[in-house]
Amino acid sequence: MAEKYPERFAAWLLDEPPLTAEVLKTELSVEPIRADAVLLLSGQRILHLEFQVQVVTEPALLLRMLDYWVRLYRRYRIPITQVVIFLKEPPAATMIETCFQVEATYHEYRIVKLWQESPERFLQDPALLPFAPLAATEQPEQLLQQVAAQVSRIEPERQRREIAASAQILAGLRFPKTLVRQLLRGGFMRESVIYQDILAEGLQQGLQQGLQQGELNLILRLLPRRVGIVPVEIQAQIQKLSIAQLEALADALLDFTDLEDLTEWLQTHAANSTGSPEA
Structure with a gap:
Protein backbone atom coordinates (compact mmCIF):
# COMPACT_ATOMS: atom_id res chain seq x y z
CA MET A 1 0.00 0.00 0.00
CA ALA A 2 2.86 2.39 0.78
CA GLU A 3 4.37 1.78 -2.62
CA LYS A 4 1.03 2.06 -4.41
CA TYR A 5 0.04 5.31 -2.67
CA PRO A 6 3.35 6.97 -1.71
CA GLU A 7 2.03 10.55 -1.66
CA ARG A 8 -0.78 9.58 0.73
CA PHE A 9 1.57 7.87 3.16
CA ALA A 10 3.95 10.85 3.05
CA ALA A 11 1.05 13.24 3.71
CA TRP A 12 0.07 11.17 6.76
CA LEU A 13 3.53 10.93 8.27
CA LEU A 14 5.13 14.30 7.42
CA ASP A 15 4.21 17.85 8.45
CA GLU A 16 4.83 19.15 4.92
CA PRO A 17 3.47 16.76 2.28
CA PRO A 18 5.72 16.49 -0.81
CA LEU A 19 4.68 17.57 -4.29
CA THR A 20 5.71 14.20 -5.69
CA ALA A 21 6.76 10.80 -4.33
CA GLU A 22 8.66 8.09 -6.18
CA VAL A 23 9.12 4.50 -5.05
CA LEU A 24 12.80 3.53 -4.89
CA LYS A 25 14.44 0.11 -4.95
CA THR A 26 14.08 -1.50 -1.53
CA GLU A 27 16.95 -4.00 -1.75
CA LEU A 28 20.04 -2.25 -0.41
CA SER A 29 23.53 -3.22 -1.54
CA VAL A 30 26.50 -4.89 0.18
CA GLU A 31 24.98 -7.83 2.10
CA PRO A 32 21.45 -7.61 0.69
CA ILE A 33 18.75 -6.41 3.04
CA ARG A 34 15.27 -5.32 2.02
CA ALA A 35 13.46 -2.32 3.47
CA ASP A 36 9.67 -2.33 3.59
CA ALA A 37 9.20 0.93 1.64
CA VAL A 38 11.61 3.61 0.42
CA LEU A 39 10.06 6.75 -1.12
CA LEU A 40 11.79 9.72 -2.79
CA LEU A 41 9.85 12.88 -1.91
CA SER A 42 9.95 15.80 -4.37
CA GLY A 43 13.47 14.69 -5.24
CA GLN A 44 14.76 16.17 -1.98
CA ARG A 45 14.12 13.71 0.87
CA ILE A 46 13.78 9.98 1.37
CA LEU A 47 10.98 8.54 3.50
CA HIS A 48 11.90 5.05 4.74
CA LEU A 49 9.06 3.03 6.30
CA GLU A 50 9.24 -0.18 8.31
CA PHE A 51 6.13 -2.05 9.49
CA GLN A 52 6.55 -4.17 12.62
CA VAL A 53 4.35 -6.63 14.48
CA GLN A 54 6.91 -7.59 17.11
CA VAL A 55 9.14 -5.21 19.05
CA VAL A 56 11.93 -7.73 19.65
CA THR A 57 13.61 -8.76 16.40
CA GLU A 58 16.86 -10.36 15.28
CA PRO A 59 18.92 -8.51 14.27
CA ALA A 60 17.74 -5.80 16.64
CA LEU A 61 15.50 -3.17 15.04
CA LEU A 62 17.76 -0.39 16.37
CA LEU A 63 20.75 -1.77 14.48
CA ARG A 64 18.74 -2.47 11.34
CA MET A 65 17.47 1.12 11.18
CA LEU A 66 21.01 2.46 11.46
CA ASP A 67 22.14 0.02 8.77
CA TYR A 68 19.30 1.12 6.46
CA TRP A 69 20.14 4.80 7.02
CA VAL A 70 23.84 4.37 6.22
CA ARG A 71 23.12 2.43 3.04
CA LEU A 72 20.46 4.87 1.84
CA TYR A 73 22.57 7.92 2.59
CA ARG A 74 25.62 6.41 0.90
CA ARG A 75 23.57 5.94 -2.27
CA TYR A 76 21.43 9.11 -2.41
CA ARG A 77 23.18 11.72 -0.20
CA ILE A 78 19.96 13.54 0.74
CA PRO A 79 18.06 13.85 4.07
CA ILE A 80 16.29 10.69 5.26
CA THR A 81 13.22 10.42 7.47
CA GLN A 82 12.76 6.97 8.99
CA VAL A 83 9.45 5.86 10.51
CA VAL A 84 8.73 2.52 12.15
CA ILE A 85 5.00 1.75 12.25
CA PHE A 86 4.10 -0.76 14.95
CA LEU A 87 0.94 -2.63 14.02
CA LYS A 88 0.19 -4.51 17.23
CA GLU A 89 0.39 -3.39 20.86
CA PRO A 90 3.08 -5.36 22.75
CA PRO A 91 2.78 -6.60 26.35
CA ALA A 92 2.50 -3.80 28.89
CA ALA A 93 6.09 -4.01 30.18
CA THR A 94 7.67 -3.91 26.71
CA MET A 95 9.90 -0.92 25.99
CA ILE A 96 9.92 0.44 22.45
CA GLU A 97 13.23 2.17 21.81
CA THR A 98 13.67 4.91 19.22
CA CYS A 99 17.43 5.38 19.00
CA PHE A 100 20.68 3.46 18.63
CA GLN A 101 23.59 4.66 20.77
CA VAL A 102 27.03 3.15 21.32
CA GLU A 103 29.64 5.62 22.58
CA ALA A 104 29.75 8.49 20.05
CA THR A 105 27.44 6.81 17.54
CA TYR A 106 23.85 8.01 17.86
CA HIS A 107 20.95 7.39 15.47
CA GLU A 108 17.27 8.16 16.04
CA TYR A 109 14.08 7.45 14.12
CA ARG A 110 10.35 8.08 14.57
CA ILE A 111 7.80 5.50 15.67
CA VAL A 112 4.05 5.32 15.15
CA LYS A 113 1.95 3.12 17.45
CA LEU A 114 -1.19 2.36 15.52
CA TRP A 115 -3.16 1.40 18.63
CA GLN A 116 -2.73 5.02 19.82
CA GLU A 117 -3.71 6.63 16.51
CA SER A 118 -7.18 8.03 15.86
CA PRO A 119 -9.03 5.92 13.26
CA GLU A 120 -10.60 8.97 11.59
CA ARG A 121 -7.69 9.72 9.25
CA PHE A 122 -7.58 6.09 8.13
CA LEU A 123 -11.34 5.85 7.61
CA GLN A 124 -11.32 8.93 5.37
CA ASP A 125 -8.53 7.76 3.04
CA PRO A 126 -8.84 4.47 1.10
CA ALA A 127 -5.04 4.20 0.86
CA LEU A 128 -4.80 4.14 4.67
CA LEU A 129 -8.07 2.32 5.36
CA PRO A 130 -6.45 -1.11 6.04
CA PHE A 131 -4.78 0.42 9.14
CA ALA A 132 -8.10 1.53 10.66
CA PRO A 133 -8.94 -1.81 12.37
CA LEU A 134 -5.73 -1.44 14.44
CA ALA A 135 -6.35 2.16 15.55
CA ALA A 136 -7.47 3.45 18.98
CA THR A 137 -11.09 2.73 19.88
CA GLU A 138 -13.27 1.77 22.84
CA GLN A 139 -15.62 -0.12 20.50
CA PRO A 140 -13.39 -2.29 18.30
CA GLU A 141 -16.17 -4.33 16.71
CA GLN A 142 -18.02 -1.17 15.72
CA LEU A 143 -14.80 0.17 14.21
CA LEU A 144 -14.41 -2.98 12.13
CA GLN A 145 -17.99 -2.53 10.92
CA GLN A 146 -17.11 1.03 9.84
CA VAL A 147 -14.12 -0.30 7.93
CA ALA A 148 -16.29 -2.86 6.14
CA ALA A 149 -18.79 -0.15 5.22
CA GLN A 150 -16.04 2.10 3.85
CA VAL A 151 -14.54 -0.75 1.84
CA SER A 152 -17.90 -1.45 0.21
CA ARG A 153 -18.03 2.16 -1.10
CA ILE A 154 -14.60 2.21 -2.75
CA GLU A 155 -14.41 2.66 -6.49
CA PRO A 156 -13.03 1.36 -8.80
CA GLU A 157 -13.56 -2.36 -8.33
CA ARG A 158 -9.87 -3.32 -8.54
CA GLN A 159 -8.90 -0.88 -5.80
CA ARG A 160 -11.79 -2.18 -3.69
CA ARG A 161 -10.46 -5.75 -3.91
CA GLU A 162 -6.88 -4.77 -3.05
CA ILE A 163 -7.85 -2.68 -0.05
CA ALA A 164 -10.32 -5.29 1.20
CA ALA A 165 -7.59 -7.96 1.10
CA SER A 166 -5.13 -5.73 2.97
CA ALA A 167 -7.76 -4.81 5.56
CA GLN A 168 -8.54 -8.49 6.16
CA ILE A 169 -4.89 -9.35 6.81
CA LEU A 170 -4.28 -6.46 9.20
CA ALA A 171 -7.61 -6.89 11.00
CA GLY A 172 -6.50 -10.44 11.78
CA LEU A 173 -3.82 -9.02 14.09
CA ARG A 174 -6.55 -7.74 16.41
CA PHE A 175 -9.81 -9.58 15.77
CA PRO A 176 -10.85 -13.24 15.71
CA LYS A 177 -10.80 -14.80 12.26
CA THR A 178 -14.52 -15.55 12.39
CA LEU A 179 -15.40 -11.89 13.03
CA VAL A 180 -13.13 -10.66 10.24
CA ARG A 181 -14.77 -13.09 7.84
CA GLN A 182 -18.24 -12.17 9.02
CA LEU A 183 -17.77 -8.42 8.55
CA LEU A 184 -15.35 -8.24 5.66
CA ARG A 185 -16.54 -11.25 3.70
CA GLY A 186 -20.17 -11.64 4.70
CA GLY A 187 -23.16 -9.87 6.25
CA PHE A 188 -24.01 -6.65 4.40
CA MET A 189 -20.79 -7.13 2.43
CA ARG A 190 -22.59 -9.86 0.51
CA GLU A 191 -24.06 -7.08 -1.62
CA SER A 192 -20.65 -5.60 -2.42
CA VAL A 193 -18.57 -6.29 -5.51
CA ILE A 194 -15.84 -7.78 -3.30
CA TYR A 195 -18.09 -10.58 -2.15
CA GLN A 196 -19.46 -11.10 -5.64
CA ASP A 197 -15.90 -11.47 -6.94
CA ILE A 198 -15.17 -14.12 -4.33
CA LEU A 199 -18.30 -15.99 -5.40
CA ALA A 200 -17.30 -15.75 -9.06
CA GLU A 201 -13.84 -17.12 -8.35
CA GLY A 202 -15.38 -20.08 -6.56
CA LEU A 203 -18.06 -21.04 -9.07
CA GLN A 204 -16.03 -23.84 -10.68
CA GLN A 205 -14.55 -25.43 -7.57
CA GLY A 206 -16.77 -24.13 -4.80
CA LEU A 207 -16.66 -21.01 -2.67
Whole structure:
Protein backbone atom coordinates (compact mmCIF):
# COMPACT_ATOMS: atom_id res chain seq x y z
CA MET A 1 0.00 0.00 0.00
CA ALA A 2 2.86 2.39 0.78
CA GLU A 3 4.37 1.78 -2.62
CA LYS A 4 1.03 2.06 -4.41
CA TYR A 5 0.04 5.31 -2.67
CA PRO A 6 3.35 6.97 -1.71
CA GLU A 7 2.03 10.55 -1.66
CA ARG A 8 -0.78 9.58 0.73
CA PHE A 9 1.57 7.87 3.16
CA ALA A 10 3.95 10.85 3.05
CA ALA A 11 1.05 13.24 3.71
CA TRP A 12 0.07 11.17 6.76
CA LEU A 13 3.53 10.93 8.27
CA LEU A 14 5.13 14.30 7.42
CA ASP A 15 4.21 17.85 8.45
CA GLU A 16 4.83 19.15 4.92
CA PRO A 17 3.47 16.76 2.28
CA PRO A 18 5.72 16.49 -0.81
CA LEU A 19 4.68 17.57 -4.29
CA THR A 20 5.71 14.20 -5.69
CA ALA A 21 6.76 10.80 -4.33
CA GLU A 22 8.66 8.09 -6.18
CA VAL A 23 9.12 4.50 -5.05
CA LEU A 24 12.80 3.53 -4.89
CA LYS A 25 14.44 0.11 -4.95
CA THR A 26 14.08 -1.50 -1.53
CA GLU A 27 16.95 -4.00 -1.75
CA LEU A 28 20.04 -2.25 -0.41
CA SER A 29 23.53 -3.22 -1.54
CA VAL A 30 26.50 -4.89 0.18
CA GLU A 31 24.98 -7.83 2.10
CA PRO A 32 21.45 -7.61 0.69
CA ILE A 33 18.75 -6.41 3.04
CA ARG A 34 15.27 -5.32 2.02
CA ALA A 35 13.46 -2.32 3.47
CA ASP A 36 9.67 -2.33 3.59
CA ALA A 37 9.20 0.93 1.64
CA VAL A 38 11.61 3.61 0.42
CA LEU A 39 10.06 6.75 -1.12
CA LEU A 40 11.79 9.72 -2.79
CA LEU A 41 9.85 12.88 -1.91
CA SER A 42 9.95 15.80 -4.37
CA GLY A 43 13.47 14.69 -5.24
CA GLN A 44 14.76 16.17 -1.98
CA ARG A 45 14.12 13.71 0.87
CA ILE A 46 13.78 9.98 1.37
CA LEU A 47 10.98 8.54 3.50
CA HIS A 48 11.90 5.05 4.74
CA LEU A 49 9.06 3.03 6.30
CA GLU A 50 9.24 -0.18 8.31
CA PHE A 51 6.13 -2.05 9.49
CA GLN A 52 6.55 -4.17 12.62
CA VAL A 53 4.35 -6.63 14.48
CA GLN A 54 6.91 -7.59 17.11
CA VAL A 55 9.14 -5.21 19.05
CA VAL A 56 11.93 -7.73 19.65
CA THR A 57 13.61 -8.76 16.40
CA GLU A 58 16.86 -10.36 15.28
CA PRO A 59 18.92 -8.51 14.27
CA ALA A 60 17.74 -5.80 16.64
CA LEU A 61 15.50 -3.17 15.04
CA LEU A 62 17.76 -0.39 16.37
CA LEU A 63 20.75 -1.77 14.48
CA ARG A 64 18.74 -2.47 11.34
CA MET A 65 17.47 1.12 11.18
CA LEU A 66 21.01 2.46 11.46
CA ASP A 67 22.14 0.02 8.77
CA TYR A 68 19.30 1.12 6.46
CA TRP A 69 20.14 4.80 7.02
CA VAL A 70 23.84 4.37 6.22
CA ARG A 71 23.12 2.43 3.04
CA LEU A 72 20.46 4.87 1.84
CA TYR A 73 22.57 7.92 2.59
CA ARG A 74 25.62 6.41 0.90
CA ARG A 75 23.57 5.94 -2.27
CA TYR A 76 21.43 9.11 -2.41
CA ARG A 77 23.18 11.72 -0.20
CA ILE A 78 19.96 13.54 0.74
CA PRO A 79 18.06 13.85 4.07
CA ILE A 80 16.29 10.69 5.26
CA THR A 81 13.22 10.42 7.47
CA GLN A 82 12.76 6.97 8.99
CA VAL A 83 9.45 5.86 10.51
CA VAL A 84 8.73 2.52 12.15
CA ILE A 85 5.00 1.75 12.25
CA PHE A 86 4.10 -0.76 14.95
CA LEU A 87 0.94 -2.63 14.02
CA LYS A 88 0.19 -4.51 17.23
CA GLU A 89 0.39 -3.39 20.86
CA PRO A 90 3.08 -5.36 22.75
CA PRO A 91 2.78 -6.60 26.35
CA ALA A 92 2.50 -3.80 28.89
CA ALA A 93 6.09 -4.01 30.18
CA THR A 94 7.67 -3.91 26.71
CA MET A 95 9.90 -0.92 25.99
CA ILE A 96 9.92 0.44 22.45
CA GLU A 97 13.23 2.17 21.81
CA THR A 98 13.67 4.91 19.22
CA CYS A 99 17.43 5.38 19.00
CA PHE A 100 20.68 3.46 18.63
CA GLN A 101 23.59 4.66 20.77
CA VAL A 102 27.03 3.15 21.32
CA GLU A 103 29.64 5.62 22.58
CA ALA A 104 29.75 8.49 20.05
CA THR A 105 27.44 6.81 17.54
CA TYR A 106 23.85 8.01 17.86
CA HIS A 107 20.95 7.39 15.47
CA GLU A 108 17.27 8.16 16.04
CA TYR A 109 14.08 7.45 14.12
CA ARG A 110 10.35 8.08 14.57
CA ILE A 111 7.80 5.50 15.67
CA VAL A 112 4.05 5.32 15.15
CA LYS A 113 1.95 3.12 17.45
CA LEU A 114 -1.19 2.36 15.52
CA TRP A 115 -3.16 1.40 18.63
CA GLN A 116 -2.73 5.02 19.82
CA GLU A 117 -3.71 6.63 16.51
CA SER A 118 -7.18 8.03 15.86
CA PRO A 119 -9.03 5.92 13.26
CA GLU A 120 -10.60 8.97 11.59
CA ARG A 121 -7.69 9.72 9.25
CA PHE A 122 -7.58 6.09 8.13
CA LEU A 123 -11.34 5.85 7.61
CA GLN A 124 -11.32 8.93 5.37
CA ASP A 125 -8.53 7.76 3.04
CA PRO A 126 -8.84 4.47 1.10
CA ALA A 127 -5.04 4.20 0.86
CA LEU A 128 -4.80 4.14 4.67
CA LEU A 129 -8.07 2.32 5.36
CA PRO A 130 -6.45 -1.11 6.04
CA PHE A 131 -4.78 0.42 9.14
CA ALA A 132 -8.10 1.53 10.66
CA PRO A 133 -8.94 -1.81 12.37
CA LEU A 134 -5.73 -1.44 14.44
CA ALA A 135 -6.35 2.16 15.55
CA ALA A 136 -7.47 3.45 18.98
CA THR A 137 -11.09 2.73 19.88
CA GLU A 138 -13.27 1.77 22.84
CA GLN A 139 -15.62 -0.12 20.50
CA PRO A 140 -13.39 -2.29 18.30
CA GLU A 141 -16.17 -4.33 16.71
CA GLN A 142 -18.02 -1.17 15.72
CA LEU A 143 -14.80 0.17 14.21
CA LEU A 144 -14.41 -2.98 12.13
CA GLN A 145 -17.99 -2.53 10.92
CA GLN A 146 -17.11 1.03 9.84
CA VAL A 147 -14.12 -0.30 7.93
CA ALA A 148 -16.29 -2.86 6.14
CA ALA A 149 -18.79 -0.15 5.22
CA GLN A 150 -16.04 2.10 3.85
CA VAL A 151 -14.54 -0.75 1.84
CA SER A 152 -17.90 -1.45 0.21
CA ARG A 153 -18.03 2.16 -1.10
CA ILE A 154 -14.60 2.21 -2.75
CA GLU A 155 -14.41 2.66 -6.49
CA PRO A 156 -13.03 1.36 -8.80
CA GLU A 157 -13.56 -2.36 -8.33
CA ARG A 158 -9.87 -3.32 -8.54
CA GLN A 159 -8.90 -0.88 -5.80
CA ARG A 160 -11.79 -2.18 -3.69
CA ARG A 161 -10.46 -5.75 -3.91
CA GLU A 162 -6.88 -4.77 -3.05
CA ILE A 163 -7.85 -2.68 -0.05
CA ALA A 164 -10.32 -5.29 1.20
CA ALA A 165 -7.59 -7.96 1.10
CA SER A 166 -5.13 -5.73 2.97
CA ALA A 167 -7.76 -4.81 5.56
CA GLN A 168 -8.54 -8.49 6.16
CA ILE A 169 -4.89 -9.35 6.81
CA LEU A 170 -4.28 -6.46 9.20
CA ALA A 171 -7.61 -6.89 11.00
CA GLY A 172 -6.50 -10.44 11.78
CA LEU A 173 -3.82 -9.02 14.09
CA ARG A 174 -6.55 -7.74 16.41
CA PHE A 175 -9.81 -9.58 15.77
CA PRO A 176 -10.85 -13.24 15.71
CA LYS A 177 -10.80 -14.80 12.26
CA THR A 178 -14.52 -15.55 12.39
CA LEU A 179 -15.40 -11.89 13.03
CA VAL A 180 -13.13 -10.66 10.24
CA ARG A 181 -14.77 -13.09 7.84
CA GLN A 182 -18.24 -12.17 9.02
CA LEU A 183 -17.77 -8.42 8.55
CA LEU A 184 -15.35 -8.24 5.66
CA ARG A 185 -16.54 -11.25 3.70
CA GLY A 186 -20.17 -11.64 4.70
CA GLY A 187 -23.16 -9.87 6.25
CA PHE A 188 -24.01 -6.65 4.40
CA MET A 189 -20.79 -7.13 2.43
CA ARG A 190 -22.59 -9.86 0.51
CA GLU A 191 -24.06 -7.08 -1.62
CA SER A 192 -20.65 -5.60 -2.42
CA VAL A 193 -18.57 -6.29 -5.51
CA ILE A 194 -15.84 -7.78 -3.30
CA TYR A 195 -18.09 -10.58 -2.15
CA GLN A 196 -19.46 -11.10 -5.64
CA ASP A 197 -15.90 -11.47 -6.94
CA ILE A 198 -15.17 -14.12 -4.33
CA LEU A 199 -18.30 -15.99 -5.40
CA ALA A 200 -17.30 -15.75 -9.06
CA GLU A 201 -13.84 -17.12 -8.35
CA GLY A 202 -15.38 -20.08 -6.56
CA LEU A 203 -18.06 -21.04 -9.07
CA GLN A 204 -16.03 -23.84 -10.68
CA GLN A 205 -14.55 -25.43 -7.57
CA GLY A 206 -16.77 -24.13 -4.80
CA LEU A 207 -16.66 -21.01 -2.67
CA GLN A 208 -13.98 -22.32 -0.34
CA GLN A 209 -11.56 -22.94 -3.19
CA GLY A 210 -12.29 -19.46 -4.50
CA LEU A 211 -11.38 -17.97 -1.12
CA GLN A 212 -8.26 -20.16 -1.04
CA GLN A 213 -7.14 -18.90 -4.46
CA GLY A 214 -7.65 -15.30 -3.34
CA GLU A 215 -5.48 -15.85 -0.27
CA LEU A 216 -2.83 -17.55 -2.41
CA ASN A 217 -2.72 -14.75 -4.99
CA LEU A 218 -2.33 -12.10 -2.29
CA ILE A 219 0.48 -13.98 -0.50
CA LEU A 220 2.39 -14.56 -3.74
CA ARG A 221 2.22 -10.82 -4.39
CA LEU A 222 3.30 -9.83 -0.86
CA LEU A 223 6.16 -12.27 -0.33
CA PRO A 224 8.63 -10.77 -2.86
CA ARG A 225 8.37 -7.44 -1.04
CA ARG A 226 9.37 -9.13 2.22
CA VAL A 227 11.92 -11.76 1.19
CA GLY A 228 12.89 -11.02 -2.43
CA ILE A 229 12.46 -13.41 -5.34
CA VAL A 230 10.63 -16.60 -4.32
CA PRO A 231 11.98 -19.67 -6.18
CA VAL A 232 9.51 -21.65 -8.28
CA GLU A 233 9.84 -24.74 -6.09
CA ILE A 234 8.91 -22.76 -2.98
CA GLN A 235 5.95 -21.19 -4.81
CA ALA A 236 4.82 -24.72 -5.59
CA GLN A 237 4.95 -25.59 -1.87
CA ILE A 238 2.85 -22.53 -1.03
CA GLN A 239 0.27 -23.45 -3.68
CA LYS A 240 -0.33 -26.76 -1.85
CA LEU A 241 -1.25 -25.08 1.44
CA SER A 242 -4.78 -25.24 2.80
CA ILE A 243 -6.69 -22.01 3.36
CA ALA A 244 -6.01 -22.22 7.11
CA GLN A 245 -2.29 -22.54 6.41
CA LEU A 246 -2.43 -19.67 3.91
CA GLU A 247 -4.09 -17.45 6.50
CA ALA A 248 -1.40 -18.38 9.04
CA LEU A 249 1.29 -17.59 6.46
CA ALA A 250 -0.33 -14.22 5.71
CA ASP A 251 0.05 -13.33 9.40
CA ALA A 252 3.57 -14.73 9.70
CA LEU A 253 5.02 -13.06 6.60
CA LEU A 254 4.73 -9.64 8.25
CA ASP A 255 7.71 -10.69 10.41
CA PHE A 256 9.82 -12.23 7.61
CA THR A 257 13.05 -10.47 6.69
CA ASP A 258 14.58 -12.93 4.21
CA LEU A 259 13.92 -16.11 2.24
CA GLU A 260 15.26 -18.27 5.07
CA ASP A 261 12.38 -17.11 7.31
CA LEU A 262 9.91 -18.34 4.68
CA THR A 263 11.59 -21.71 4.17
CA GLU A 264 11.78 -22.31 7.93
CA TRP A 265 8.09 -21.47 8.28
CA LEU A 266 7.17 -23.90 5.50
CA GLN A 267 9.27 -26.66 7.06
CA THR A 268 7.49 -26.17 10.36
CA HIS A 269 3.90 -25.59 9.21
CA ALA A 270 3.49 -27.24 5.82
CA ALA A 271 4.97 -30.71 6.32
CA ASN A 272 1.55 -32.39 6.31
CA SER A 273 -0.08 -30.27 3.61
CA THR A 274 -1.91 -32.21 0.93
CA GLY A 275 -3.02 -29.26 -1.16
CA SER A 276 -6.74 -30.03 -0.75
CA PRO A 277 -8.95 -27.18 0.48
CA GLU A 278 -10.68 -27.29 3.80
CA ALA A 279 -14.26 -28.45 3.97
